[in-house]
Amino acid sequence: MSRFSLRTSFPRTPNPLSQAAAERHARGLPLLDLAETNPTRVGLPSPEVDLGALPEPFRYTPEPFGLPTAREAVAAHLCQRGASVESAHVVLSASTSEAYGWLLKLLCDPGDNVLLPAPGYPLVDVLARLEGVHTRSYRLPAVHGFGLDAARVEAAVDARTRAVVVVNPGNPTGHFLHEGELHALADVCARHGQALVCDEVFSDFAWDEEEGRVTSVAGRSLPCLTFSLSGLSKVAGLPGLKLAWLHVGGPAHARDEALARLEDVADAALSVATPVQLALPALLAHAPRFQQALLERVRHNRERLIQARPADAAWDVVPSHGGWSAVLRIPHHPGEEATCLRLLEEGVRVQPGYFYDFGGGAYLVLSLLPTPEVFTAALVPLVRVLSPPPG
Numbered sequence: 001m002s003r004f005s006l007r008t009s010f011p012r013t014p015n016p017l018s019q020a021a022a023e024r025h026a027r028g029l030p031l032l033d034l035a036e037t038n039p040t041r042v043g044l045p046s047p048e049v050d051l052g053a054l055p056e057p058f059r060y061t062p063e064p065f066g067l068p069t070a071r072e073a074v075a076a077h078l079c080q081r082g083a084s085v086e087s088a089h090v091v092l093s094a095s096t097s098e099a100y101g102w103l104l105k106l107l108c109d110p111g112d113n114v115l116l117p118a119p120g121y122p123l124v125d126v127l128a129r130l131e132g133v134h135t136r137s138y139r140l141p142a143v144h145g146f147g148l149d150a151a152r153v154e155a156a157v158d159a160r161t162r163a164v165v166v167v168n169p170g171n172p173t174g175h176f177l178h179e180g181e182l183h184a185l186a187d188v189c190a191r192h193g194q195a196l197v198c199d200e201v202f203s204d205f206a207w208d209e210e211e212g213r214v215t216s217v218a219g220r221s222l223p224c225l226t227f228s229l230s231g232l233s234k235v236a237g238l239p240g241l242k243l244a245w246l247h248v249g250g251p252a253h254a255r256d257e258a259l260a261r262l263e264d265v266a267d268a269a270l271s272v273a274t275p276v277q278l279a280l281p282a283l284l285a286h287a288p289r290f291q292q293a294l295l296e297r298v299r300h301n302r303e304r305l306i307q308a309r310p311a312d313a314a315w316d317v318v319p320s321h322g323g324w325s326a327v328l329r330i331p332h333h334p335g336e337e338a339t340c341l342r343l344l345e346e347g348v349r350v351q352p353g354y355f356y357d358f359g360g361g362a363y364l365v366l367s368l369l370p371t372p373e374v375f376t377a378a379l380v381p382l383v384r385v386l387s388p389p390p391g
């Protein structure tokens with residue numbers, strides 16, 4: 001009998017929602033999918049870049065942190081967004097997920113822990129588990145629109161905490177970190193000797209002009225080691241090209257030691273393909289066109305959602321400022337799963353809040369990426385199912 005590691009023994013039983021969706025699919029019934037977050041499937045613009053026409057795509061130059069030209073392109077991209085960064089502090093990886101894996105290796109020994117926001121996207125939990133690292137949650141208070149409360153972060157710290165992860169803006173909550181929140185958080189990290197890992201994959205997708213918002217920690221003068229993560233997957237809507245980056249910042253001594261160690265980690269993988277690195281300047285030049293089209297899509301879908309809400313509805317659209325999702329607060333009864341199952345019967349898929357560990361209250365999460373036709377069609381059954389039965 002073969003033996004496998006405990007950390008790969010993930011539960012395999014499909015949850016009632018994926019079971020119900022699979023049954024619908026097997027019966028050939030149509031689905032209006034408001035859980036669709038794949039930017040390549042919703043009619044948004046693709047780059048006009050001929051990947052086959054790149055200069056010397058087959059020449060191999062092993063560079064642990066990526067080709068200098070590609071790192072310079074990322075540094076220029078970050079500088080255009082208002083950061084002041086050097087390409088020497090930029091590291092390329094195949095995905096943000098891979099970058100998280102490298103940071104977990106860099107910062108934690110098995111049994112150490114990192115702090116994660118709740119609610120939040122459930123990816124880092126899995127990545128940490130695969131590195132033998134534990135996670136502890138800090139709650140984002142609903143009363144503050146799921147903003148960050150540094151006191152709650154500090155309360156979650158224990159002797160084995162090595163890093164605090166913050167997602168800016170939150171996924172799916174769409175709250176941007178504010179200057180005051182960032183400084184309080186960096187102060188907690190500095191006092192406890194922890195790194196601040198800032199996931200900024202959605203930070204280009206702000207829906208409004210909000211004062212005091214933080215767009216990036218890259219290039220900021222903060223008292224703790226900082227890592228800012230992003231990549232082509234969200235920035236240019238190209239998850240299939242597999243190129244992401246992280247910027248290392250903070251006090252010079254800690255930053256340089258982190259870079260030296262990361263070089264060994266990245267050298268063991270050398271995972272970013274040459275053609276995508278060669279194409280990076282052109283792909284980043286396409287990003288604004290993609291972002292503009294996406295922002296128009298999510299803004300309009302969000303307006304459609306708000307307009308579809310009856311004035312006396314027992315549900316609300318949670319206020320937020322960016323990202324690709326909308327969060328609805330719904331009545332406790334019948335609750336998240338029963339509502340999602342009813343919606344599936346009506347041919348609409350949305351996600352329940354528990355996928356993201358909302359806690360305290362009932363929530364639904366809707367992707368704002370679907371085409372206007374799909375989104376508008378889905379709103380009719382959504383409003384009907386969320387209306388309380390007459391009498």
Ligand SMILES: Cc1ncc(COP(=O)(O)O)c(C=O)c1O
Pocket residue numbers: 095096097098121123167171199201230231233234239244
């Ligand atoms: C907040 C957040 N971080 C990271 C990722 C992963 O990004 P990548 O495709 O670069 O691995 C996702 C994917 O949806 C995400 O939502």
